[in-house]
Amino acid sequence: MRHVQRRARRAGAALAAVLTWAGLLAGASGCTGEGGRGGLDRMLGKPPPAAAEDVIRVSPRDGARAVRPDGELRVRVTEGRLESVKVVKSQDAQEAEVPGRISADGRAWSPRDGRLGLAARYTVDAVAVDGEGRRSARHTTFTTYVPEERFIGYVSPENRSTVGTGMIVSLEFNREIADRAAVQRAVRVTAEPAADIRPHWFGGTRLDFRPQEYWRPGTRVTVALRFRDVEAAPGVYGLQDKTFSFTVGRHQESRVDAAAHTMEVRREGELLATVPITAGAPKTTTYNGKMVVTEMLELTRMNGATVGFKKKNGKGEYDIPDVPHAMRLTTSGTFLHGNYWAPADAFGRENLSHGCVGLRDVKGGASDTPAGWFFDRSLVGDVVEVVNSKDKTVAPDNGLGGWNMDWEEWTAGSAVE
Secondary structure, X not given: OHHHHHHHHHHHHHHHHHHHHHHHHHHXXXXXXOOHHHHHHHHOOOOOOOOHHHHEEEEOOOOOOOEOOOOOOEEEEOOOEEEEEEEEEEEOOEEEEOOEEEOOOOOEEEEOOOOOOOOOEEEEEEEEEOOOOOEEEEEEEEEEOOOOOEEOEEEEOOOOOEEOOOOOEEEEEOOOOOOHHHHHHOEEEEEEOOOOEEEEEEOOOEEEEEEOOOOOOOOEEEEEEEOEOOEEEOOEEEOOEEEEEEEEOOOEEEEEXXXXXXXXXXXXXXXXXXXXXXXXXXXXXXXXXXXXXXXXXXXXXXXXXXXXXEOOOOOEOOEEEEEEEEEEOOOOOOEEEEEOOOOHHHOOOOXXXXXXXXXXXXXXXXXXXXXHHXXXXXXXXXXXXXXXXXXXXXXOOOOOOHHHOOHHHHHOOOOOO
């Protein structure tokens, strides 16, 4: 009888393995295809997991602007429990984690100090686990009220950060700047050792600074904002008077060949590895050109509806709640990230995504996969260049794409002669 039970258990395990593999294959479609979990749940007769925004409720809502200082900041779950919550406040070029705690029952997170800061940007990253052990992740942002007739510049990178050699200093203003020359004169970017650093305006709300070539490793860059009492538009004055700095780390540049399905990773000019990848499918190709890593997330949700990939019913063509090792390359939604749902033999052979660059990974992410290996060796500010894709070159203001402009064109974007 025991032998029969053991055989039954082995048969059940084998069936589960087959179903898991079949589910992954059925859901495989690269960066922006559906994940394998929903397909497997349907095959096993289980209801699909709820969308992350239905499981993890964040207040204020994602994308909210001009939130009053007495607005409620709260994260809660409708089922399961919160595994982790990280809230970061960016204000006057300073970044600080907001202290808070998860309730004893795991259902809610609240800050220690309930009052929000003025003229600040808040980022919320929350991970929840449901009763089936499935993880969901939400990434939301909101900005708080800026006093009337004031302008604010949100700056990247963060104070005291260490970045890659391709980092571009970027200021995003909360309102249109009419007197660009006055505002530009109030910003000073210097480097040690010295470098020729020039500004470039993208429209009236963004001002970027970079040197002619990539920063030298070890450079210390200082940014001084002297906006207080500067009139950016009639009756609109600056609020900030702040100095911050960051350090440039080692030089690493990666080259993605979309036709060869490979990525060469070079550190200080030496080849570290050639990694198999999957890039954008023929109908949803990956941008060519130089892109800079601007954000690194160990786990994030990707929903096609947020970047224009919608079905007829309005829902996203894909909705993957737990994409591992995600590194943002463009504002429009191009990531280089781990992919656990595509067939293993697709990497290095076939392009399957909706525009992202995928590296082989496992569900939940692991450091010994190609995606984990690359993530652990990357910095915000590293350059990833895509070549041989049947797409246009990424726009210079889509993320930190300014390295795709030559020096003459870049310097022509200054508001000061």
